[in-house]
Ligand SMILES: [Zn+2]
């Protein structure tokens with residue numbers, strides 16, 4: 643089978659390796675669709691594990707199961723997340739699933755023709771796709787679950803004014819989800835095309851980030867934002883977030899600048915105005931279930947976010963598209 647090893651964004655090598663044979667408690671799945679995530683191109687985050695097979699947004703079909711696997715059979719359509727929290731440790735019991743201390747194994751990456759699914763994922767981490775979730779839509783389950791989690795942590799509710807900085811894939815999913823909650827949505831980006839897309843997908847106000855964002859926000863919204871969702875890694879975006887959050891409001895760091903950046907937080911301002919900074923990293927099982935329901939019910943449409951389908955042979959081009967972020971929103975690899 644073919645597997646793509648990622649060394650860095652400029653160096654991705656597709657190689658032929660033997661197709662694995664599942665042990666008694668394992669199974670083999672064929673990757674039909676696998677999304678390139680914005681986090682896949684973040685080198686400071688991924689390089690420590692390189693070379694690695696990336697791809698954690700999968701839609702797959704089971705092709706073989708081990709002799710003791712009874713729950714699943716060949717032909718079943720599945721989504722499997724990259725990590726499975728234990729559900730029993732202190733962090734899991736407090737719903738900080740992404741901080742689970744018992745995660746020892748990851749699902750091998752989906753930029754490959756097949757994935758050998760380890761026992762723990764067979765036991766406790768495989769989600770059968772409902773009939774009306776396609777393989778392509780399945781690639782949105784994990785990113786939408788992360789968005790669900792971030793908005794829940796921020797307590798986003800009806801009538802909140804929500805400012806979304808960065809209208810890539812996750813920013814647009816935030817627009818779509820907050821829209822279902824009856825929020826007033828303001829989208830900010832450097833890219834005019836992406837702002838137009840954000841408007842089509844439900845943003846009430848769009849602001850070019852070269853403008854005086856805070857001033858435009860106040861002029862058009864009547865006040866600063868109750869919640870700011872930061873979905874861009876540029877430091878200027880972070881500065882805009884500080885300037886745009888209202889008194890008593892919240893900033894959610896959904897994306898962050900790299901670790902080599904020194905970020906200065908105006909803590910006195912935050913203290914006096916009772917503003918908070920939250921972070922949201924990855925997702926947990928309840929978020930995955932919620933994301934699947936949102937896609938299955940059609941409450942969140944995801945198909946209109948897909949801009950490219952590429953074969954595994956063109957994965958380097960896919961990474962280039964996502965890194966540039968100009969022409970693409972969601973790039974799906976079809977191994
Ligand atoms: Zn992802």
Ligand SMILES: [Zn+2]
Pocket residue numbers: 727728729730731732733734735741742743744
């Ligand atoms: Zn745990």
